[in-house]
Amino acid sequence: MNKPDYISRYGIRNSLSTRLSLWVVLFATAIFVASLGYLFWVSRNAVKREAIRGATRELDNTVLRVNGILEDVELAANNLEWLIYKDLDNPDKMMEYSRSVVLNNSFLNGCSISFEPYYYKSKGKYYSCYSNNNGHQVFTRQEGNDQYQYFYLDWYLLPKLLGQPCWTEPYTDQEEDDDGIMDSRMMVSYCKPLIGNDGSYVGALTLDISLEWLSETISAVKPYPNSYSILIGRGGTYLVHPDPEMLFYQSIFTPELVEPNPELRSLGDAMQDWQEGMRELNIDGQRCFVYFKPMMTTGWSVAIVCPAHDVFGGFRRLQNTVILIVILGLFLMFVLFSNIIRQQLLPLQTLAAQAKVIAGGDLKHTLPQSKRHDEIGVLNNSFSEMQSSLVTYIHELTTATAKRERIEGELQIARNIQMDMVPRTFPPYPDRKDIDIYASITPAKEVGGDLYDFFLTGNKLHFCIGDVSGKGVPASLFMAVACNLFRLLSNQGLPPAEVARQINDRMSENNEQLMFVTMFIGQLDLTTGRLDFCNCGHNPPIILSPKPHFMDCLPNTPIGVCPGWEFKDQVLENFLGTPVLLYTDGLNEAENLVHVEFGNDKLISILSEHKFVNAQELIETLQKAVAAHVGQAEPSDDLTMLCINTVKL
Amino acid sequence: MFTPQWTAQSQFAGYYVAQELGYYREEGLNVQIAHPNATQGSDERIKSNTSQITTLQLAQAMQLIDQGTSLVNLLQTSMNNGLLIVSRRNMNPMEQKGAKVALWRAGFTQLVECAAKEADLQFEWVRAANMMNLFVAGAVDASVAMSYNEYYQILQAGIKITESNIYRFADHDCNIQEDGLYVTREYYNKHKEEADKFARASRRGWEYAAAHPDEALDIVMKYVRRNNIATNRIIQGKMLEEILRLQLDPDSGEREFRIRPDMLEKANDLMLRNGEISRAITMEDLSR
Numbered sequence: 055m056n057k058p059d060y061i062s063r064y065g066i067r068n069s070l071s072t073r074l075s076l077w078v079v080l081f082a083t084a085i086f087v088a089s090l091g092y093l094f095w096v097s098r099n100a101v102k103r104e105a106i107r108g109a110t111r112e113l114d115n116t117v118l119r120v121n122g123i124l125e126d127v128e129l130a131a132n133n134l135e136w137l138i139y140k141d142l143d144n145p146d147k148m149m150e151y152s153r154s155v156v157l158n159n160s161f162l163n164g165c166s167i168s169f170e171p172y173y174y175k176s177k178g179k180y181y182s183c184y185s186n187n188n189g190h191q192v193f194t195r196q197e198g199n200d201q202y203q204y205f206y207l208d209w210y211l212l213p214k215l216l217g218q219p220c221w222t223e224p225y226t227d228q229e230e231d232d233d234g235i236m237d238s239r240m241m242v243s244y245c246k247p248l249i250g251n252d253g254s255y256v257g258a259l260t261l262d263i264s265l266e267w268l269s270e271t272i273s274a275v276k277p278y279p280n281s282y283s284i285l286i287g288r289g290g291t292y293l294v295h296p297d298p299e300m301l302f303y304q305s306i307f308t309p310e311l312v313e314p315n316p317e318l319r320s321l322g323d324a325m326q327d328w329q330e331g332m333r334e335l336n337i338d339g340q341r342c343f344v345y346f347k348p349m350m351t352t353g354w355s356v357a358i359v360c361p362a363h364d365v366f367g368g369f370r371r372l373q374n375t376v377i378l379i380v381i382l383g384l385f386l387m388f389v390l391f392s393n394i395i396r397q398q399l400l401p402l403q404t405l406a407a408q409a410k411v412i413a414g415g416d417l418k419h420t421l422p423q424s425k426r427h428d429e430i431g432v433l434n435n436s437f438s439e440m441q442s443s444l445v446t447y448i449h450e451l452t453t454a455t456a457k458r459e460r461i462e463g464e465l466q467i468a469r470n471i472q473m474d475m476v477p478r479t480f481p482p483y484p485d486r487k488d489i490d491i492y493a494s495i496t497p498a499k500e501v502g503g504d505l506y507d508f509f510l511t512g513n514k515l516h517f518c519i520g521d522v523s524g525k526g527v528p529a530s531l532f533m534a535v536a537c538n539l540f541r542l543l544s545n546q547g548l549p550p551a552e553v554a555r556q557i558n559d560r561m562s563e564n565n566e567q568l569m570f571v572t573m574f575i576g577q578l579d580l581t582t583g584r585l586d587f588c589n590c591g592h593n594p595p596i597i598l599s600p601k602p603h604f605m606d607c608l609p610n611t612p613i614g615v616c617p618g619w620e621f622k623d624q625v626l627e628n629f630l631g632t633p634v635l636l637y638t639d640g641l642n643e644a645e646n647l648v649h650v651e652f653g654n655d656k657l658i659s660i661l662s663e664h665k666f667v668n669a670q671e672l673i674e675t676l677q678k679a680v681a682a683h684v685g686q687a688e689p690s691d692d693l694t695m696l697c698i699n700t701v702k703l
Numbered sequence: 704m705f706t707p708q709w710t711a712q713s714q715f716a717g718y719y720v721a722q723e724l725g726y727y728r729e730e731g732l733n734v735q736i737a738h739p740n741a742t743q744g745s746d747e748r749i750k751s752n753t754s755q756i757t758t759l760q761l762a763q764a765m766q767l768i769d770q771g772t773s774l775v776n777l778l779q780t781s782m783n784n785g786l787l788i789v790s791r792r793n794m795n796p797m798e799q800k801g802a803k804v805a806l807w808r809a810g811f812t813q814l815v816e817c818a819a820k821e822a823d824l825q826f827e828w829v830r831a832a833n834m835m836n837l838f839v840a841g842a843v844d845a846s847v848a849m850s851y852n853e854y855y856q857i858l859q860a861g862i863k864i865t866e867s868n869i870y871r872f873a874d875h876d877c878n879i880q881e882d883g884l885y886v887t888r889e890y891y892n893k894h895k896e897e898a899d900k901f902a903r904a905s906r907r908g909w910e911y912a913a914a915h916p917d918e919a920l921d922i923v924m925k926y927v928r929r930n931n932i933a934t935n936r937i938i939q940g941k942m943l944e945e946i947l948r949l950q951l952d953p954d955s956g957e958r959e960f961r962i963r964p965d966m967l968e969k970a971n972d973l974m975l976r977n978g979e980i981s982r983a984i985t986m987e988d989l990s991r
Contacts, residue, residue, distance in 0.1 A: 216842050226933070312937055
């Protein structure tokens with residue numbers, strides 16, 4: 055799947071600095087989100103608690119102020135009531151009392167002392183003494199008549215039916231002012247029942263006050279810019295509300311007529327039940343906190359409506375500012391970190407570029423040393439040192455290779471010389487049908503320590519096979535000496551034991567390296583078939599007929615070890631027609647990968663199963679068998695084989 | 704001068720529509736609509752000839768005729784009864800013997816009084832200009848109410864009521880028609896043509912209001928504001944809806960604009976039994 059474009063575009067995958075910066079910024083973001091989230095949550099609750107405290111305080115003060123005025127009205131009514139009862143038999147006094155109470159209490163707009171129909175026979179059906187203060191003067195009159203049948207009105211019926219003082223619901227009162235213009239005012243009345251001596255209802259004493267002051271007092275409560283206050287009456291009607299469409303025309307329950315509104319219903323019920331508290335609800339689509347408190351004497355309830363965005367306005371602004379600062383901070387942090395890390399990693403880029411140059415083959419390209427002591431400085435200097443060491447090493451390697459190539463060349467020449475020291479032309483005596491000889495020599499290294507030789511003097515065949523201790527150049531030089539001495543001494547017609555003794559004496563001299571050579575030296579008289587031989591610590595040859603077996607040899611000792619050693623000859627008669635195999639331990643001790651030797655048993659077994667044809671065929675067969683056994687393993691020793699078969703003519 | 708029997712509200716939507724859409728003017732009439740005040744009802748206005756045309760409930764008209772004010776029914780708008788008694792206590796109001804029950808000072812109470820008498824409930828009637836304030840303040844045990852008016856005011860006041868504390872007269876073999884348009888027979892004899900034109904234009908107004916209730920409500924609110932009535936569009940919308948429902952004949956489901964003889968007979972029976980009238984009022988007494 056292809057990676058999104060932005061990854062490659064902004065180098066997130068390829069830029070360590072961007073990736074590191076992103077990780078740091080992400081981690082910082084997580085910390086900020088967690089800590090700021092908690093801080094905001096705690097702060098919000100604190101703001102809310104403070105808002106409730108503030109609003110409750112405001113409400114308490116307002117209710118206290120309003121109650122103070124309402125209590126003044128109640129006190130005035132109580133004082134007047136005493137006078138009415140004192141002069142209940144004197145209806146005309148009622149006019150006087152009605153007027154005086156309005157004159158003496160400037161906060162009163164009116165006072166009515168009204169009586170049941172025909173209570174005073176002299177006054178007829180209607181007798182309601184009403185005084186009214188229009189702001190300039192006080193008018194007093196009897197206001198009941200056929201058009202104004204006061205005993206059907208709230209302020210008269212409520213105290214009558216309830217049998218106790220009460221406040222009416224607010225109502226509109228239309229008064230004619232001084233210029234004869236009808237003025238509409240919202241009024242509320244405090245009513246007390248008047249009870250006669252016989253306990254019967256006599257009438258009602260009513261004191262009126264304007265609601266304007268109440269509206270002004272409550273509307274002035276405005277703890278937040280968009281908050282407002284409301285006052286609802288017993289029936290939920292808005293008595294104070296900033297929206298004139300709502301004022302007196304709607305109740306808090308009106309929206310419920312259209313669709314259920316449980317939040318508003320709950321608030322209305324609580325306010326109507328004269329509870330005090332706070333509700334959180336949606337009003338006109340915005341979340342608001344409503345703090346409410348009852349006015350106990352009236353049954354009204356006042357509330358402050360505070361839009362949540364106002365309550366949390368300052369908090370929100372602070373929150374948004376903090377969030378903005380944090381976002382900007384994180385962005386700047388990202389940019390700054392990216393640059394700092396990029397600056398810090400600049401040597402790495404240089405290093406990478408220079409490493410690329412070196413990788414391109416310019417090994418002599420030098421890296422500048424860094425003056426920094428931090429990890430990057432250490433890396434740069436280590437790389438520089440590595441590069442320097444590499445250059446030195448390559449130089450040394452080049453020198454060593456050249457030297458080795460020279461040595462290898464010389465060794466190759468030495469090998470050729472060594473190989474030329476042994477007869478390698480087969481058949482060596484093509485005109486002699488009675489001699490079948492074949493030999494092979496395979497050094498484990500460039501030059502080896504194995505040797506063989508044969509030559510004819512008259513009708514005598516001299517032959518030998520040997521194995522110098524160790525391998526390589528020292529062994530080859532020792533072999534060369536042994537080889538020359540064999541040919542030199544055998545040529546003098548000396549018997550094999552004497553040849554061995556003299557070679558031993560010569561080679562033991564100045565043999566500080568304590569090298570030695572095992573040898574089998576033989577002289578075969580081709581006329582008589584007598585074989586004289588001396589085995590100097592070498593593997594006994596294998597006589598191949600009638601069945602393969604090891605030649606019975608004296609052990610003697612290897613040449614070069616014991617100067618003055620007396621070697622003993624052995625003789626086998628009638629040896630003609632008997633094929634014999636001479637070999638070095640490179641044959642029977644050849645190891646495979648798991649270091650298992652080829653072994654004498656296997657050698658004898660192969661030879662037993664093999665039908666002898668001629669010397670060459672036999673040696674080639676054994677070479678194949680050894681190669682199959684050794685497999686991939688490195689040759690452990692030089693391998694030399696010499697097979698001689700003579701025929702009596 | 705036309706006086707509906709109550710203050711400006713959706714109960715009279717058809718007449719406001721006829722006036723505002725010029726149906727009266729098209730008939731060549733110059734109509735003024737004047738509402739009664741809280742202490743003087745429409746019956747008193749027509750008796751005193753303050754107004755020439757008024758709306759009255761059927762029982763109210765029958766009582767006036769029985770008392771000697773000869774009236775002519777120009778147009779019967781209501782085909783059902785919307786009268787209720789709602790209890791403040793959580794019980795059937797007709798089981799509250801001796802309860803204080805508020806009712807209108809301005810009339811429309813004949814059926815209630817008959818029913819209470821027949822059930823021997825011995826209610827203590829409290830006549831008031833504004834029953835709802837008494838009801839809300841808990842000064843009365845129950846109140847008479849109209850299903851299109853006071854019922855919604857009670858709901859608006861946040862008072863929780865259930866069907867178990869409402870007594871609907873229409874559901875208790877008392878479905879007697881209510882509002883109709885009346886003139887005195889004396890006036891009718893003199894101004895027959897104008898009266899007929901007024902009835903025709905008024906019917907057009909009601910039919911238009913039924914077909915376009917939102918527009919009718921706009922017109923009602925105009926009158927509400929002009930008369931400074933403490934109400935709102937929501938409650939007037941509910942009232943218009945209920946008024947239009949009450950205008951559908953219970954059998955045909957149509958707006959028939961006629962007095963049903965069976966309902967007249969039922970009203971006569973009830974009112975005669977309870978002494979509200981002294982003689983049966985016939986269709987001839989009411990018809991043009």
